[in-house]
Amino acid sequence: MSKELMDALELLEKEKNISKDSLFDAIENSLITACKNNFGKTDNIRVEIDRDNCDFKCYADKEVVETADDVMDPMLEISLDDAKKISKKAKVGDMVSVSLNSKEFGRIATQNAKNVILQKIREEERGAIYNEYFEKEHDIVTGVVQRFIGKNISINLGRADAILNENEQVKTEVYRPTQRLRVYVLEVKNGSKGPRILVSRTHPDLVKKLFEQEVAEIQDGTVEIKSIAREAGSRTKIAVYSNNPNVDAVGACVGVNGNRVNLIVDELSGEKIDVINWDENPGNLIQNALSPAKIVAVFADPEEKSAKVVVPDYQLSLAIGKEGQNARLAARLTGYKIDIKSETQAKDAPGFRIEDYMDDEDDEEYEGYEEYDTEASEDAADEGSEE
Template structure:
């Protein structure tokens, strides 16, 4: 039943009227919060004082008239069939004596005499009002700053505590921790400062605004302020990598063929980039052109070094970059800085080699693959060299290769091609049986052997690390599995897929 409130008036309050409204308006202006929130806090304070006078067991509420400032105090009694709490409930029979059409669920409210605030009551009311106003002020501050994450904000240094800088942001305080300050930067009280809002979280003392001057996006936002084409969306910042206070790389791109994105960011006589460098305490900035082609992007990212050759390993997300002897130190940079920043910028693991190093590595790899085919296929060196020269790295690749691809190799006919694949299959099957036998000796259970895509080599590694049953395997996290078997055998995506397959029987048990 819908609750109806039926008011019966016995007493009238004569508390000060307009003064209350004036105080509420003054507090609201001073704290920049809604007048309604101040009046609500006053009502709660008056209600607390009234309960102290009339008894906390009663259902008492206070109302401040928003137009006149008149304060009314009411005691409510809920109409019920059977009274369990005589302080807050009234029987239907008694209720009808006061209001003829009263029904169960109605609330009868009796107006109480005004409360005279004594010293203790006044202090208590003041504390309630202050607390509610503070809560409202903090909530307003959080609402103001919560959507400013990712922006640059200016403020004044308020104080420095143990290397952390407290910044006055006007309506809130921000904290710039030591790790978020550029090396060699020092701040004193009263200094003006610009920083990136890295995070905003609610806190008991107000919004916690975490600032940073080392965040990669701080530099990106600075360029956005200095370069109109970036602000307008004509030029896009694709990625940023920073070694704060020392060096940074910025990858930019545009679909507008008439605009040079790198030149636009540099500006006339370097004016735009210099403005950013000055703000970043002299941090050197390399601006490079982004490309959807990974090899091209890596070459651009390693500038100013000149690259001779790029070899991508997409499976392991690695790239070998070959440079001339005179370009090696430039490509790597001091303490590996240039290649490290290029890796962060592109998202690829970059390995820089000289031409002689690359030649030596290729020779060693070629010899290693040749020996592998000689040992496992029982063939002479010439056939093994031909397979290695054609780019075959494993027996699995040889087995999966089409016959016509093998017969295209000089000196190979169909009979030789099929014989090589047969020998590869026989070797791998024998190796698989040996590995499974070794795994069983180590305690691998049959249920784990049934998991698809686990190679015999993986079984041995799992057993050596105490993973011997299907449930042991299902309990692993993807990164744990990759760490056990090695990233060369398994990607994190495949590891997660295999673990979910191993967990399938858990859900089948739950359904039964």
């Protein structure tokens, strides 16, 4: 029986990720519970388990009294004559350990002990699953679409099920049972019925984590993802920066013939992804963020976190994007409120005249603003107007 018990414990440890020590503790507690149900008390009862071979014994510590007539409670006291059968050195007032025969436990006591063990196993299994997925919080995992619960979807992650709420689903995606999905783990809560895992397909960090998995330069820290803005199912803009001047950040993320970014686009069901270079200069960053539109000039105010952008007349709709999407994503990516005007509009707007941004002391510099001019040389753009 001891070998069978050990085999069972090792199997539970392997399959359920429950430590044998926890299971031994559960067995000890179950035996103490069985003693209480069988004898009515457990204050003086001890259980010892050999954790190498699973042999166990139950003892009751009893006080030695003079004669059998002096024994008031057989579970707490033992006569001197009986005590000497256990230990010849026993004397009145000593405590002796009396072995209890667990085979004498009644059916109800045995059933209760079994329930204690099963309850402990369930608790440890829930704890192990919670710990496993809690470590994956704010990361991506692969799951299988299992069933629809109203407008929500149950995603099987292997050892646990996750919930993909309606507001975390991409409206343009169609989910089918048995479909494999990569999802972003939003939150893991430990509930009475096990861990409750909430996942998302719309979170911007889903795209970020996919790039981290696909791009080796991001994994080793050569390339950093500085900012990301996403409208799930439609378009994502991501700003990247290279810590190595010999490594092109955008090229590393796009890959040869676009193979890296295309893998991510396929995972996101065709969502468009714009990868741009991060720049500490707000003017340059905003110009990059509004790609693919051509920019004439950018006036960025770092203190107000706002920018005014001038584009050629024929580029206005491209810069703004369909329903304002390009400008909206650029604003989220850069953290600037962006006001875009065509050259014609800028000429007619007094507040957009370049003279309004000039310092009275030095007409060649812009006070509080940075300008990016696409018609200037690359060097001039880098040296640009300074605060």
